Every structure is written in structure tokens, then in C-alpha cells.
Amino acid sequence: MxxxxxxxxxxxxxxxxxxxxxxxxxxxxxxxxxxxxxxxxxxxxxxxxxxxxxxxxxxxxxxxxxxxxxxxxxxxxxxxxxxxxxxxxxxxxxxxxxxxxxxxxxxxxxxxxxxxxxxxxxxxxxxxxxxxxxxxxxxxxxxxxxxxxxxxxxxxxxxxxxxxxxxxxxxxxxxxxxxxxxxxxxxxxxxxxxxxxxxxxxxxxxxxxxxxxxxxxxxDDVPLPSMPQLLAGKNIAIARDAAFAFVYPANLACLRGAGATLQFFSPLNDEPIPADADAVYVPGGYPELHCATLSSAHRWQASMRAAHQANMPILAECGGMMVVAESLTDAQGTQWPMAGLIPGQVVMQSHLAGIGMQSLATEHGELRGHAFHYSTFATSAEPVAQTIRQRNGEIGEAVYRQRALTATYFHAYFSSCPAAMARIFSAADA
Missing domain, CATH: 3.40.50.300 (P-loop containing nucleotide triphosphate hydrolases)
Incomplete structure (x- = not known):
């Protein structure tokens, strides 16, 4: 005790x-x-x-x-x-x-x-x-x-x-x-x-x-629940710098608990995806404050395109989705070209576009999390799923799938459904 x-x-x-x-x-x-x-x-x-x-x-x-x-x-x-x-x-x-x-x-x-x-x-x-x-x-x-x-x-x-x-x-x-x-x-x-x-x-x-x-x-002591090794042997590359810092510590613990090895790289420093990566996680953050740097980070962008073409699983979450779109327009109205893994344009606005607790129904169970963003995403891509708002049961954020890329404004809390999380990072195996 x-x-x-x-x-x-x-x-x-x-x-x-x-x-x-x-x-x-x-x-x-x-x-x-x-x-x-x-x-x-x-x-x-x-x-x-x-x-x-x-x-x-x-x-x-x-x-x-x-x-x-x-x-x-x-x-x-x-x-x-x-x-x-x-x-x-x-x-x-x-x-x-x-x-x-x-x-x-x-x-x-x-x-x-x-x-x-x-x-x-x-x-x-x-x-x-x-x-x-x-x-x-x-x-x-x-x-x-x-x-x-x-x-x-x-x-x-x-x-x-x-x-x-x-x-x-x-x-x-x-x-x-x-x-x-x-x-x-x-x-x-x-x-x-x-x-x-x-x-x-x-x-x-x-x-x-x-x-x-x-x-x-x-x-009372509560034992750590056994975690199936759903990501055993996987190397997951995670973008981490001032533009991509919105990650729950519990999400990193969940990935490690499922057997994954984590590596970190910095798009702001134009670092490419590590060569031995099996999957990529680009979380949220403040990419809208670093548009010029990210737009000119050619090595990083090229590595993202190559990984996408090779069907490497990629989770682009909120700010991550903003930079894998074709362009990002900042708060001053300047449009910046981005990685272009998914068709569409992201535009910053002065008021909230999405907020609140949400859940995503999957074949493995309910993945819970939230949304909080000031930008909008106009795209010709059709969503493969949509979240549900916890407060009122209404439709929330769209979830897009392009090859093995999963892109959404939804911030998932991985341990709410580890099997659904593992499926995202193992998409090429399915």
C-alpha cells in the first residue's frame, strides 16, 4: 500500500x-x-x-x-x-x-x-x-x-x-x-x-x-496490466521539437509497453525520418508558428513522401496533419507549401474550429481522446471514419486514410484502446 x-x-x-x-x-x-x-x-x-x-x-x-x-x-x-x-x-x-x-x-x-x-x-x-x-x-x-x-x-x-x-x-x-x-x-x-x-x-x-x-x-497497489506485444520489433520514429511537442507521456509509455522502440527526429532541423523506422508518428504542436522553416525543410519533406510511397504507417495527428497537407496558410494569410501526402489546404483562423472530448469507434474497440484546433482543412479526400463528441453524441473530427497514412485532428489517448493504436502503426501488415 x-x-x-x-x-x-x-x-x-x-x-x-x-x-x-x-x-x-x-x-x-x-x-x-x-x-x-x-x-x-x-x-x-x-x-x-x-x-x-x-x-x-x-x-x-x-x-x-x-x-x-x-x-x-x-x-x-x-x-x-x-x-x-x-x-x-x-x-x-x-x-x-x-x-x-x-x-x-x-x-x-x-x-x-x-x-x-x-x-x-x-x-x-x-x-x-x-x-x-x-x-x-x-x-x-x-x-x-x-x-x-x-x-x-x-x-x-x-x-x-x-x-x-x-x-x-x-x-x-x-x-x-x-x-x-x-x-x-x-x-x-x-x-x-x-x-x-x-x-x-x-x-x-x-x-x-x-x-x-x-x-x-x-x-492500494494496482498492478500494471499485461500489455500484448502488438508492436514488438517495431521502430517508431516520432517528430519532436518546438513545432511537434503535443504528446501525452502515457502515449509514449503505451507504445513502449506494446513492444515498440521509439526514436525521435526534428522536422524543424530538417532531419529526415530515421532510416530504420518502421512507422512514423507526427503529433500536434505549433507548426503554424514555423511555416517558413517547415516549408523549406526539403530533406524532411522528401523522407515523408518516400515513406508514404513505401506504404510505411504514418499517424499525422492535428498539427501533424496540417504539415502533411498540400499547404498551410498562417494567421497572416501567407500560404506555405507542405509535404503533400494528402490533398487539401489547411487555413489558420482566429477562433476555435474544434474542441472537446471525442471517441473513435474501431473494430478493436473505442479509442478515446480530444480535439482542440484553430485551423480548418479543406480536402477532396473522403474520411474513412469520424469521431463522436462525448458531450452530445454529435459527429466530431474526420479521420482520413491515404495508403498507410492516418490523418486527423483527433488526439488519441492510446491506452484507451491499445489494439486500435497498434493497428494504426501496423497498417502495412494488415
Missing amino acids: ARARIVLVSAVASGQGKTTVTAALARRLMREGQRVRIFKTGPDFLDPMILQRASGADVYALDLWMVGLDECRRLLAQAAELADVILIEGVMGLYDGNPSSADLARAFGVPVVAVLDASKMSQTAGAIVLGLQQYGPVDLAGVIVNRVASASHAQMVAQSVRDVQMLGTLARQQASLPERHLGLVQPEEIAEVDRVLDNLADRIELDMDAWNAIAPIDL
């Missing part, structure tokens, strides 16, 4: 500072000599990058629908064997979504720590905290107040929060973690990112007695 102090860090809405507070809390507790692991609720690639940098360990997704109850339990138990503290950052507001962050907390008996942006309020904070606590209800372990203007401001908020423990405060920061259209900027793009994170740890005022009063949770 494993044992750790576990809290779910949530808020009334997005933009309250959950990621900032979680990162600051992680670094502060690590200074206290505690081992910290972090999870992120729901589908997200960018927040986990910041949290990984803050904690020094991979940040896995926890989601009752996409990941599943049993796998969430196993991941938590595994982390508790390695950590004294587990922080779970929620998604959006505490009760948003179905299942919500509150549902996740209740499923495992995890108390909630509410992050409250007090920049434009004082005593009203108490009413918000009371609502967060009682609406579910949830076990509210305490509150961390963000963007505090002064000591007197913090005192007014603390007095309003009545019977709920004030765990700490974080003063208003002159410089915050930068964002762009898909969310936070990747940590590699933030100058002196570790200095920023260390400064947050310096600035968070934490009541250690109150924190240590949160009772640890016992978690």
Missing part, C-alpha cells in the same frame, strides 16, 4: 492561476525536502509542460472518461510510491465538464484546494469559497489566494473565508507565464523559465502547519 498527501488544485474558472499556483507549490514543497508528483485533469499538453519543468517529472493526465477510473487509480498508486505529495491540477472550473474535476476528487476521496483570484475582490471571496465547497459538495482542504495586492488585502480575504483553512497567498506578479492561442507558451520559449518558477516559489506564502494538517491518503 502506498501513502501520500494528495490534493486537487481547482478554481471557480479558467484564468484564476491554477497552473501558476500548482507550479509554485511544487517548487516550494520540493525545497522543504518533499518528493512531488503532478497530474493534470483532462486533455492538455501545455500546462503539463510547465508543471513538468516545475517538478522535474512527467505529468500524466487524469480523467475519468478519457483515461478511465481503473487507470487513474493505477497512476495515482504508482505516483504515491515515489512521492510524498501529489498535486492534481483541475481543468476549467471545479464543477465544469462531465465528468468534472470535482467528480475526480470524489472518486478517490481527494480533498480540494481552491485557487482564488482576489485581484478584483476582497470579502466576496468568502461567498465564492462557500459556493465551491457546498455546491457538490466537496471536501475543501483550504484556499490559496492568488494575485494579492497587499498584506491588508490578504487579511480581508482571510477574514471572509470563515470556516475554511487559508493555506497560503501568492502576490500579484509583474510578469506572468505568457500565453498564445492554444494556451501557455512552451517552457523552452520562456527566457529563464527556471528563474520564473523559482521566483514563484519564493513569493508563495504557505502556512506549513495548515498544509501538513491535510491527512495523507492510503492507496
Whole structure:
């Protein structure tokens, strides 16, 4: 049996500072000599990058629908064997979504720590905290107040929060973690990112007695389920750089668990697919910010075309699909030629084109995941399948198949159906 102090860090809405507070809390507790692991609720690639940098360990997704109850339990138990503290950052507001962050907390008996942006309020904070606590209800372990203007401001908020423990405060920061259209900027793009994170740890005022009063949770050991070696002997080449960084750590673990060997290459550096690759995975990311470089990466493009002609299995996922199309038009309206493995043009737009949890029915079972993109894809290719939106059962993203290429905006969570994942990367064998 494993044992750790576990809290779910949530808020009334997005933009309250959950990621900032979680990162600051992680670094502060690590200074206290505690081992910290972090999870992120729901589908997200960018927040986990910041949290990984803050904690020094991979940040896995926890989601009752996409990941599943049993796998969430196993991941938590595994982390508790390695950590004294587990922080779970929620998604959006505490009760948003179905299942919500509150549902996740209740499923495992995890108390909630509410992050409250007090920049434009004082005593009203108490009413918000009371609502967060009682609406579910949830076990509210305490509150961390963000963007505090002064000591007197913090005192007014603390007095309003009545019977709920004030765990700490974080003063208003002159410089915050930068964002762009898909969310936070990747940590590699933030100058002196570790200095920023260390400064947050310096600035968070934490009541250690109150924190240590949160009772640890016992978690039964959950054995790792046996994984059929469906990809034994396969070398899978994965695009990985600033343009293609949106990969769940669990997806890499699933590929390895199925017997695959992983190799990484950089299209931005015009690196071709490794010569001994049996399959290729081009995940999502920010290709729209690197159009000129990718358009002129002739060695990489030629290797993609050669692999496609040779019927090598290729999964081009979201940003990956954007660069295997014929062209990509950036936010400034410039059209850039791309690899051209599938007919059609991708065009960036200023508003969301697709968002939300989705599933794909396959002959091997249901593959779950999500979509989140600002571009559209106009193509003459006919989809071989379409995802279903988890929220309302409506049609979601198209899935295209050209030779052994699978292209879609859908981000699949591989371990939701390993057999379906293995089929994608073994298409030439079928």
C-alpha cells in the first residue's frame, strides 16, 4: 500500500492561476525536502509542460472518461510510491465538464484546494469559497489566494473565508507565464523559465502547519496490466521539437509497453525520418508558428513522401496533419507549401474550429481522446471514419486514410484502446 498527501488544485474558472499556483507549490514543497508528483485533469499538453519543468517529472493526465477510473487509480498508486505529495491540477472550473474535476476528487476521496483570484475582490471571496465547497459538495482542504495586492488585502480575504483553512497567498506578479492561442507558451520559449518558477516559489506564502494538517491518503497497489506485444520489433520514429511537442507521456509509455522502440527526429532541423523506422508518428504542436522553416525543410519533406510511397504507417495527428497537407496558410494569410501526402489546404483562423472530448469507434474497440484546433482543412479526400463528441453524441473530427497514412485532428489517448493504436502503426501488415 502506498501513502501520500494528495490534493486537487481547482478554481471557480479558467484564468484564476491554477497552473501558476500548482507550479509554485511544487517548487516550494520540493525545497522543504518533499518528493512531488503532478497530474493534470483532462486533455492538455501545455500546462503539463510547465508543471513538468516545475517538478522535474512527467505529468500524466487524469480523467475519468478519457483515461478511465481503473487507470487513474493505477497512476495515482504508482505516483504515491515515489512521492510524498501529489498535486492534481483541475481543468476549467471545479464543477465544469462531465465528468468534472470535482467528480475526480470524489472518486478517490481527494480533498480540494481552491485557487482564488482576489485581484478584483476582497470579502466576496468568502461567498465564492462557500459556493465551491457546498455546491457538490466537496471536501475543501483550504484556499490559496492568488494575485494579492497587499498584506491588508490578504487579511480581508482571510477574514471572509470563515470556516475554511487559508493555506497560503501568492502576490500579484509583474510578469506572468505568457500565453498564445492554444494556451501557455512552451517552457523552452520562456527566457529563464527556471528563474520564473523559482521566483514563484519564493513569493508563495504557505502556512506549513495548515498544509501538513491535510491527512495523507492510503492507496492500494494496482498492478500494471499485461500489455500484448502488438508492436514488438517495431521502430517508431516520432517528430519532436518546438513545432511537434503535443504528446501525452502515457502515449509514449503505451507504445513502449506494446513492444515498440521509439526514436525521435526534428522536422524543424530538417532531419529526415530515421532510416530504420518502421512507422512514423507526427503529433500536434505549433507548426503554424514555423511555416517558413517547415516549408523549406526539403530533406524532411522528401523522407515523408518516400515513406508514404513505401506504404510505411504514418499517424499525422492535428498539427501533424496540417504539415502533411498540400499547404498551410498562417494567421497572416501567407500560404506555405507542405509535404503533400494528402490533398487539401489547411487555413489558420482566429477562433476555435474544434474542441472537446471525442471517441473513435474501431473494430478493436473505442479509442478515446480530444480535439482542440484553430485551423480548418479543406480536402477532396473522403474520411474513412469520424469521431463522436462525448458531450452530445454529435459527429466530431474526420479521420482520413491515404495508403498507410492516418490523418486527423483527433488526439488519441492510446491506452484507451491499445489494439486500435497498434493497428494504426501496423497498417502495412494488415
